Amino acid sequence: MRIFHDGREAKSRKSSAVARRVARGMRRRRDRYVRRRAALLQALVDYGLMPADEGGRKALEALDPYDLRVAGLDGPLPLHHFGRVIFHLDQRRGFKSNRKSEKGDGEAGLIKQAATRLKAAMAEEKARTLGEFLHHRRLKGETVRVRLKGAGAKASPTRDDLAGGLDGDGRAKASYDFYPTRDLIEVEFDTLWAAQAAHHPELTAAVQAALARIIFYQRPLRSPPPGKCALLPARDKDDLEGYRAPRAHPLAQHFRVWQEVRNLRIEMAGTPQRRLMPEEGELVGKALLAANSLSFDKMRALLKLPAEARFNLESEKRDRLKGDETAERLAAKKIFGKDWRHFPPAKQWAIVDRLLNEEDEPTLIDWLVTEAGASRSVAAAAAGTALPDGYGRLGLRALKILVPLMAGGLSYDEACVEGLGKSHSVKDRGDLLPRLPYYGQWLQDDVVGTGDPWDTPEKRFGRLPNPTVHIGLGQVRRIVNALIDRYGPPAQVVVEMTRDFKLSPRQLAEVEKEQAANQRRNDARREKLAELGVAVNARNLLKLRLWEELSPRDSIERDCPFTPEKIGLRRLFSENGEVEIEHLIPFSISFDDSAANKTVALRRANRDKGNRTPWQAFHNDPRYDWPGIAARAAQLPKNKRWRFAPDALERFGDEEGFLARQLNETGWLARMAKDYLSAVTPANQVWVIPGRLTALLRAKWGLNGLLPNNYGDSKSRLDHRHHAIDALVAALTSRRLLLLMASTYDEERDRIVVPLPLPDLHDSLSAWRDRMTVSHKADHGAQAGQRTGNATSGRLHEETAYGLVRDPAAEDGMNLVYRKTFEALTEAELPRIRDRRLRDLVAAHWAEAKPSGQKLADALGDFARMVKDPHIANGIRRVRILKKEKAEFLVAIAPDGGGPAYKAYAAGDNAFIDIIETADGKWIGEATSVFSANTPSNQPAWRQWPDASFVMRVFKGDLLRLNWKGRDCIMIVRRLDAAANRFKLALHCEAGSLDKRHDAEDDPFEWLMASYSTLKAMGAQKVRVDELGTVWRLDPADALKRL
Structure with a gap:
């Protein structure tokens, strides 16, 4: 029985690829900007529009580009000054949207509204170009940078005249004062070029076109390629x-x-x-x-x-x-x-x-x-x-x-x-294979690859986008091939899948009746939308339906589920988007986009809720009345109420099944696995058994009590071995029994008597249970020297970049500095504001406001609005905060060409801990961070100890054999606690939320907190459990050779 990581973050339950993809996109965007800037700078030098020497270019930085952008409209500029203008246009080249992305709700969004206001303001001021308009704003003391302001934004609290108006609380609605678009920059570039070309003959049309391409070229969006035709698939990427x-x-x-x-x-x-x-x-x-x-x-x-x-x-x-x-x-x-x-x-x-x-x-x-x-x-x-x-x-x-x-x-x-000349449903892929290949090679109609034989299998054949299915099929290959190597090709394969049984006639009639009622309600909603003058589309129909669900009463106004404020129909469909559709359990966690997981609420409440459940967001927030929220939640349909509970995330797993998300991925995995397994077994001998049938047969055969930690009569999900029992039940299920059970209605199925398939089944399973060792997929990543390309074994360090303080002694020992939004400061950060003058002013204001019961964020907002100081004339958006951190916990970044470090990151997680035995027989541990593990020159310090003896290298998820409570146990390392010189371990079969189980009085589970010396006393040895459950001891000498 094999346990593997599902490709999602442990805490957030998001796909592990999401955060990496976002960060990768930001890096690529930054890299493209840097390359564009370098290419433009070189072109400007080549065309005589910039000095060739760096000192000359530095001198140009002192010039005000906005003054130059206006002066260039009416008179000649020196070529280098004109180059300074062009370089500035590239730095602020304006927003350009994709036309296909503008057809949704974003078409009338904040950016488009602000862009429209900008063009109207330019026409009113008779500004010939965007640069002239911004120059006028600077003369009036107004900002020229785009800022999102108002409710829900990290806004400057010093401006009250926002274009978006006020919300129900009298706060400014989120909006931009203006938003420059790419076309305005292009027009200004052409206008300035025409004006300057009249004075400088070297400014030819060819030079203009070359520079315009560098500045304004935008990569086309790359849409994901479609899959291949189910009947006549593409022969190559050009087909x-x-x-x-x-x-x-x-x-x-x-x-x-x-x-x-x-x-x-x-x-x-x-x-x-x-x-x-x-x-x-x-x-x-x-x-x-x-x-x-x-x-x-x-x-x-x-x-x-x-x-x-x-x-x-x-x-x-x-x-x-x-x-x-x-x-x-x-x-x-x-x-x-x-x-x-x-x-x-x-x-x-x-x-x-x-x-x-x-x-x-x-x-x-x-x-x-x-x-x-x-x-x-x-x-x-x-x-x-x-x-x-x-x-x-x-x-x-x-x-x-x-x-x-x-x-x-x-x-x-x-x-x-x-x-x-073929059936629409039968796929002929030729003869059976001796072993399972990479799944993309067999399921070529379901993936899109490069077709290049020199690429890796994933790139050559393609991969499925769902991370859980991708990882799951890879593990299917390892397990099946291991079974083939030991026992030969399988004669039959049964795959368990979550699937509903067919409905009885009574149930079917009820479903059709409900569907008809829903249709009538939707027709009424369409009429209501038409009366309101609101677009009749799927999103607005859903919005109206969710609004109706807020209260069983047919009232004109209903309560926001998170606030006591009323939401009327006009407010529901207001153009400023004050009311939004919100996922109760965040979509990034649940992948549940059904109406059952949605409601409508005020936008500011949604922003406060963030990526959390209602309980996580509001139950302890003094700004919100949780009893009131709970009372309003009680008015919602039954399938929504439980999502407000404290254990909503835990119940989600029970309510929705094992990651029943993204096309019901458990079912998708089963379907893909069925098709995949037909590579080694005849297709008619690979079949799927519904998960509900497995549960029913397990109960009828009395197998629910085989495992410990059972509460009630259902199977224990707190022991990984329950998956193996399910697999055995599936293997013992005949097609005849499957047909009988699946063709029987729910009310009759419980009365069917199913005899035991084997007379000594219980005794055999009890003996097998005690011998079984769960196999856990190792996740060691690729360390330095073992990688291909730029792949790493995980996130190298934390995301926040810190500045380095040149003289920590002058800052009370603080050696790092970072920027943070002023109103988001915590009380502990107030004494660490780097600007001492500002620090004293804020401290005095908070000392006066705190006794009155005012919240810190509100007090800071009041301070920024009311403070009268010449150094804070333009308001406060962010402040610099000092921090102290030990040097060994930092990753310092120096310029590529050498020189002192200019920023640093927190080192973050450890990749592994090396256990070393010293000359006096003591076990000690040396931790290596992920960053160091991926550094080619990294060498553990213990290699320099002449008398040190290597014992083992331990990663999170590794298995150790040791003597615990008088018996030989296989335990899994769940946490590397290097700061406390210990590991956190649990038995190989333990499942569920282990921290909660450890704290529960009625759960026998407990953590083993083992120091390095305790591990030695227990005789700990590192072992590997293969896909078939065989335990292999790992020889330290062999492991040392591979380091």
Whole structure:
């Protein structure tokens, strides 16, 4: 039985890749900026617009670029001064958005509103360029930097005249005063160039184009590649028709329409269900392609059927079939109108392709005008239209074959056989393999790789985006290959999967009734939105539904769940976004984007809640009334109430299953594993068993009491060995039993008697339980000298960069300095404000405000607004704070060319601890940080000790065999506590929240806190437990050779 890390952070439960991806993106963005700045500087020197010597360039820094940007409009500037202007434009080159990202809620967001205000203000002041407008602001003592201000922002508290107005508390709403965009910088660049070119003939058009490309070039967004076609997959990366087609493609829309038409059946009392006749199918299909939708009532009239006739796809919830959604949008009056459906297919395809892939709106509009023959207004309307997103399962090559056949009368499966000569559901991958390869090599239709044989398997074949599934399939490969090596290829494989059993007729009727009621409620909501003048879209419908759930009463106003403030319909849909949709259990933790995990609340409360559950955020926050929150939560639907509980995160695991997130990843892992395992076992001998059936059989066979730590009659999740019992139950489940149980309704299933498959099952399992050792996947990473490329074994150090104090003695021994938002300071940080004058002023203000009961943040805000000091004329946003830290716990950063360090990071986690035996027989430990472990020149200090004897290198997650409480035990290292010279260990089989279990009085679990000397006394040895549970002792001499 194998336990492995799920690829998520232990505390936050976020994917481990998320934080790395964000940090990597920030580094890459910074690196691109530095490269662009260096390229521009070199070009300016080459064109004579900057001095070649660094001293001359330094002298230019003293010039005010805003003065120069205005002076350059009306008169000649020295070439080097003009170069200073160009360099400044590059540093503040303005915001440029992607047109596809502007179609959501962000289109009318804060940036766009501020950009619109900026252009209006420029027109009002008759400023010819952005630089002239900013110069005017400087003359009036106003800031020229973009700042988000108001509620929810790290805002300057000295400004009250914010453009966003005031919220319900009288606080300024979050907004920007202005927001420069890239087009304004481009216009200013061209304007200044034209003005200066009249005085300097060397400023040619070629030089202008070269500099403009350096400054304004923006990398196109890289969309994730679609998967391969399920029927005719791509042969290589250039075979575009072998990749899945966008749902918006006209062929994909036609395929969906004809597939539904061919799936239609007519039902009439007293007669068998029948397919549509060829002429009937043609009538319905053409009607759907020519309209937005077709109701079943109109379909009956079209086919001249009696009123009592019904269609198999018809229900109370579904009263119509969708037509061509792409045509519906592009055939709108303001776009192509009726002409769209008469365009040749090739023209439609080309237009849709441009709308989906062109990021720059002006470029798209120009193409639509010149190539598609559209007017400017039609092109602009088309460019702003959102088409159906996502991809289907088939590529264009398959669709070009299947759609004509299906339009001619064949069903999907018939068209596959007729046109492709293959079934739509059976994948032929050839002969079975002797061992499992890397999963991407077998599941090539589900991943996208480079195809380059020189790349690593992950890059060559591709990898699945879900980290848990990626890691899980890798462990499946290791376990199955180990079993094959020992026992030969498997004859049959059973995969456990969480899956619901089918509903009984009564349950099905209840579901359909509820769905019909939901449909009626949605129709009423659409009418309500139309009355309010609010866009009728999925997001607003959800917002209205969540608002209705805030109270069972049909009231005009409902309470915000986190505050007692009222939320009326006007406030709910206010343009400033004062009310937002919020995930109760954070999405980054739960990956639960269902309505059951959402509510609507005031934006400022959502900001205070942050990435926490309601209990974590508000139960101990004096600004919020937790009893009131709990009372309001009680009014919510049942599936939301428990998410306000203190143990919401723990219950999430029980309520939602083992990481039932991101496409129900447990189920996805099981499905992928089933397909993957067909590489070594015939596909008809690899099958899936529902998790609920496993639990039922485990109870019927009396296996729930086999493990300790059981509370009640259910299996213990506090012992990893329960997974092995589940695996055994799955292996003992026959297809006949699976069919019997799965085809039986819930109310009958408990009455079925299932005899034990083996007469001595309980005795055998009891003996096996005591012999079993859980295998834990090691996670040692790649240390220096073992890595390929730039990979590391984890985060090298903490994220915060500290400045180094030159004279710590002059700062009371403080050797580090960092910046922090003024209002976010803690009381302990007030005496460490570096500016002594400011420190004394703040201390005096707090000494006066604290006795009155005022909160520190409010007191600091009042101070920043009221203080009258010439040194604080422009307000306080951030202050510099001093800190003291031991040098050995720091990672100092020096310039690449050498010289003294200029900043430092906290070293962060330890990678491992080396246990050394000294000449007098004592065990001591030497910890190595992750940063040091990844430094090629790093050598542990103990290597310099002539009498030292290496015992073992211990990583977090390693296994040790030792004598504890008089018995031989295998224990796992859960924590490296180098500061206390000890390890924190637990038995290999212990699961759950171990800290909570240690503190619980009714739980027998306890930590083993073992010092190095205690480990020696216990006879500790490092061991490895392989995938099949075999325990191997690791020889220290062999381990030393590999260091």
